[in-house]
Amino acid sequence: MGDETRRHDVTLEWPDADRERRTIRIGEDETVLEAAERADIALPFGCRTGACGTCTGRLLSSNGNGDADEGTPDVADAFAYRRPPRALKERHRDTGYVLLCIAAPRTDCRVAVGSSVHAELVENPWK
Amino acid sequence: MSDASTPGDAEPEPEHDHEHHHDHEGPGYATPQAAIEEGEREKLAYVMSLYVGTDVDASDFVAVVDLDPESETYCEIVDRIELPNRGDELHHFGWNACSSSCHMEGLERRHLIVPGQRSSRIHVIDAADRRNPELETVIEPEEVFEYDLSAPHTVHCIPDGEILISMLGDADGDLPGGFLELNDDFEIEGRWEPPGEIEMNYDYWYQPRQNVMVSSEWAAPKTYYPGFDLEDVEEGNYGHQLHFWDWEDGTVEQTIDLGEEGLIPLEVRFLHTPESTHGFVGAALSSNIFHFWRDQTGEYRAEKVIDFEDREHPDWDMPVPALPTDILISMDDRYLFGSNWLHGDVWMYDISDPANPRRADSLSVGGTFGDVQEVQGRELSAGPQMIQLSLDGERLYWTTSLFSSWDEQFYPEEGERGSVMLKADVDPRKGTMELDEDFLVDWGECPDGPARAHEIRWPDGDCTSDVWQ
Numbered sequence: 001m002g003d004e005t006r007r008h009d010v011t012l013e014w015p016d017a018d019r020e021r022r023t024i025r026i027g028e029d030e031t032v033l034e035a036a037e038r039a040d041i042a043l044p045f046g047c048r049t050g051a052c053g054t055c056t057g058r059l060l061s062s063n064g065n066g067d068a069d070e071g072t073p074d075v076a077d078a079f080a081y082r083r084p085p086r087a088l089k090e091r092h093r094d095t096g097y098v099l100l101c102i103a104a105p106r107t108d109c110r111v112a113v114g115s116s117v118h119a120e121l122v123e124n125p126w127k
Numbered sequence: 128m129s130d131a132s133t134p135g136d137a138e139p140e141p142e143h144d145h146e147h148h149h150d151h152e153g154p155g156y157a158t159p160q161a162a163i164e165e166g167e168r169e170k171l172a173y174v175m176s177l178y179v180g181t182d183v184d185a186s187d188f189v190a191v192v193d194l195d196p197e198s199e200t201y202c203e204i205v206d207r208i209e210l211p212n213r214g215d216e217l218h219h220f221g222w223n224a225c226s227s228s229c230h231m232e233g234l235e236r237r238h239l240i241v242p243g244q245r246s247s248r249i250h251v252i253d254a255a256d257r258r259n260p261e262l263e264t265v266i267e268p269e270e271v272f273e274y275d276l277s278a279p280h281t282v283h284c285i286p287d288g289e290i291l292i293s294m295l296g297d298a299d300g301d302l303p304g305g306f307l308e309l310n311d312d313f314e315i316e317g318r319w320e321p322p323g324e325i326e327m328n329y330d331y332w333y334q335p336r337q338n339v340m341v342s343s344e345w346a347a348p349k350t351y352y353p354g355f356d357l358e359d360v361e362e363g364n365y366g367h368q369l370h371f372w373d374w375e376d377g378t379v380e381q382t383i384d385l386g387e388e389g390l391i392p393l394e395v396r397f398l399h400t401p402e403s404t405h406g407f408v409g410a411a412l413s414s415n416i417f418h419f420w421r422d423q424t425g426e427y428r429a430e431k432v433i434d435f436e437d438r439e440h441p442d443w444d445m446p447v448p449a450l451p452t453d454i455l456i457s458m459d460d461r462y463l464f465g466s467n468w469l470h471g472d473v474w475m476y477d478i479s480d481p482a483n484p485r486r487a488d489s490l491s492v493g494g495t496f497g498d499v500q501e502v503q504g505r506e507l508s509a510g511p512q513m514i515q516l517s518l519d520g521e522r523l524y525w526t527t528s529l530f531s532s533w534d535e536q537f538y539p540e541e542g543e544r545g546s547v548m549l550k551a552d553v554d555p556r557k558g559t560m561e562l563d564e565d566f567l568v569d570w571g572e573c574p575d576g577p578a579r580a581h582e583i584r585w586p587d588g589d590c591t592s593d594v595w596q
Contacts, residue, residue: 014182042184046180046215048214048246049277050300052245052352053532054245056353086301087300087352087353089358119354119535119539121354124536124537125355126446127442127444
């Protein structure tokens with residue numbers, strides 16, 4: 001990573017697990033998954049190409065926006081994708097879901113991570 | 128077979144199929160009947176086991192399960208071949224050689240080809256020592272993507288020693304899929320078919336004496352990977368076709384659209400006898416089983432022959448489909464077995480007349496409606512899913528995981544408790560099944576945490592991988 005690379009603080013939060021938040025400093029040329037691996041933090045992942053959704057996170061706040069009643073923060077403001085996020089439908093993209101295997105940060109942000117986030121994408125349609 | 132082969136300085140001798148049979152030179156059995164008569168009782172099983180999609184920081188593994196009732200470690204996972212990367216989603220796998228190569232002198236049923244469904248990574252495991260197999264080679268995803276393919280699924284050997292893998296997507300996880308061919312050194316040979324023959328892909332089976340291959344359809348990887356979404360059904364993103372191929376040329380000769388009653392045709396099986404052009408496919412979402420056959424004009428035809436009714440659940444909003452996700456045909460071609468994953472059934476139909484299957488028996492176990500919801504005090508988290516039958520047709524085994532993201536959607540407890548492997552004793556003469564409540568293999572007890580269990584294979588060939596030429 002060159003010295004000129006802009007970096008951002010990304011805080012990872014596990015909603016359903018009794019785990020501490022972790023904040024890692026990530027360059028704009030690095031994906032969240034790559035940075036987590038560098039920091040020895042295990043995040044779920046599968047295809048690493050944006051097709052499978054296993055790595056899905058949910059943007060909680062971006063540059064301080066999005067907490068409390070400020071609505072869903074815009075993923076496009078917080079991350080740049082290396083490739084199209086094929087696993088996410090429009091409704092997922094609009095509600096803050098982000099594929100961490102192909103997303104590099106553009107702001108400081110907080111992201112819900114872990115397998116339970118992926119499980120939010122689709123519900124049992126018969127239940 | 129012996130599951131106690133002794134590794135030593137000399138190349139381990141796979142003591143499998145030839146102990147009693149010497150009228151062929153290669154792997155496997157000369158005929159399906161020879162497999163029934165000469166195959167010994169299964170004493171080990173290889174089972175796909177996975178952590179992908181969970182918060183357990185461990186790679187997927189191949190479990191070696193002790194199935195010998197005389198063994199002190201009966202019903203235990205006695206070895207785990209851990210793979211070098213996380214994120215694979217081990218799913219279906221196969222042997223480098225089967226009975227279709229029994230004419231190939233020097234070829235052995237020795238290597239397991241183990242793809243990662245999500246990663247597109249392909250592992251080659253040397254199972255010469257049946258009880259302690261070792262990882263030999265890894266084909267990395269980037270090598271696969273070079274052929275604009277991803278999401279490897281069904282592995283069959285080609286009768287000349289090469290290996291063919293159905294691939295469900297292009298390098299981006301979109302359509303079309305295709306087929307990847309490996310040579311006998313486990314290197315990528317290239318695409319088997321001219322690109323563009325099909326859009327969707329899933330399972331396949333071939334009948335070389337009839338020069339035919341049949342393939343089925345799931346969806347684009349990007350569609351099914353995240354989970355099952357009714358929006359995709361409405362948009363027509365799930366498959367409903369069967370493709371019949373010229374096996375020699377690798378080209379599609381005929382496509383049959385199964386229509387709305389044939390949504391998501393998954394596992395597809397020809398009868399084992401190499402003369403037959405009859406087979407079956409399960410349409411998971413439509414809860415139907417189709418029979419297909421070649422008619423007198425040389426065209427293939429398909430007809431719905433089994434229809435599982437939806438069931439009402441007091442706490443669910445809509446009637447629940449059965450979701451028959453796996454089928455297999457007994458080695459003697461008399462019975463069709465299958466699993467209804469959502470309802471919680473395993474079933475057997477007499478297919479002596481394949482156009483008119485006759486229900487023989489079923490077991491209600493696990494799933495949403497199963498009469499049996501625990502075995503040995505172990506609560507069942509999901510319904511029967513991948514099934515495997517002994518060569519003699521007397522023992523049916525099954526596991527309970529379908530696909531990690533779909534498990535999470537329909538049986539979220541599976542991730543917390545892990546999968547189980549269960550068994551029914553089958554009486555093929557009477558056409559009955561009985562749950563063996565003494566048999567339970569529990570993936571909830573794995574050292575790294577609860578794991579899922581998927582496809583099952585026997586060391587010396589089984590009802591879902593052996594083809595005859």
